[in-house]
Amino acid sequence: MAKTLADIAKHTGARVLGDPNIQINGVASIHSAAARDLIFVEDEVLLSAALDSRAGAVIAGEFAGTSLASKPLLIHRQPRLAFARAAALLREQLDLTGGVHSKADVHPSARLGKLVRIDAHAVIEAGADIGTGSQVGAFTVIGEGVRVGNDCEIGPHVTVYPGTTLGDRVIVQAGTTLGSTGFGYVRDEATGKYEQFPQLGRLEIADDVEIGANCTIDRGALDATIIERGVKLDNLVHIGHNVRIGENVVIAAQSGVSGSSVIERDVIVGGQVGIADHVTIETGAILGAQAGVPSKKTIRGKGILFWGTPARPIKQYLRELAAMARLARSTTDKSE
Secondary structure, three states: OOEEHHHHHHHHOOEEEOOOOOEEOEEOOOOOOOOOEEEEOOOHHHHHHHHHOOOOEEEEOHHHOOOOOOOOEEEOOOHHHHHHHHHHHHHOOOOOOOEEOOOOEEOOOOEEOOOOEEOOOOEEOOOOEEOOOOEEOOOOEEOOOOEEOOOOEEOOOOEEOOOEEEOOOOEEOOOOEEEEOOOOEEEOOOOOOEEEOOOOOEEEEOOOOEEOOOOEEEOOOOOEEEEOOOOEEOOOOEEOOOOEEOOOOEEOOOOEEOOOOEEOOOOEEOOOOEEOOOOEEOOOOEEOOOOEEOOOOEEOOOOOEEEOOOOEEHHHHHHHHHHHHHHHHHHHHHHO
16 A cells, blocks of 8 residues: 555654655665665665665665755664564555455354454354454364454464464464464373373463464463563474463574473574473573573573573683684694
8 A cells, every 4th residue: 555755754753854745655675676665774885875776765764864865765763663664554455344255164153353354264163252353364273262352364274272362463374373282291100101281271372473384382281371462483483381471572483492481571582492391581681593491491691692502691602612622622733
């Protein structure tokens, strides 16, 4: 949907330099932009290239606030953030129809809010509640009694088990499973066989959570697995039972969090990180790619990067690597 620069400025919190009435249709890179596209620059070095591009307008930082630009500018202290907000605004489409596809299977006791869209071969089971403006993709199953909030986007081939609650504006990409049985077993010492510990709890997902493709999040064993507001999960992330993830946590692809661990707010978890059971990652810590955290360990240090297995602060990790390298050289020299 086309928007004026004034509309975009209001939505993003930017200020306009130039014609506020210019129409923008989309976003692009500096090199691929067309005449009605919006681009952004974070570095003053790239400002000239942006102004020489075909783009209709440029989002830039305060460094461009006093320039005599050849194009209209949107000035924002975080150009990348403003660009992301503008892109979301321009992607919005008015859907005043909603509707249930003729090949969808919706139980008579399910409740659908206004403007809900249910795609072909989706299954909405008894007592499910889908909030206003939400979308359910093809071949997705929404289990009995599941609650989905307003303006959610549930992709195709998603399975949401009973006992799951989703807040408003939750995005779930294709192939993800929510509320599945947790991995909890008790070993019979007499026979050596494993028997499943009860997995009867819930999964609670708060507002504005985004979950990538092919993720799995288990329900709690007896209580709840909880994903708090604003959490962002990449593709192929696994969250075990009874885990609690705090607000605005980001977890990159192929990471796993074992049962009963707690990740406090504003933590960043890199790709392929392994977090064992009963771990606590305190507020603001950063786990680098392929880090490993053993059972019952606490990671603390806001803004500190932890690396390696077992995870330790990056400065310590690098000192240890350097020491091992010196030892290896010394051993090699002696053998020669």
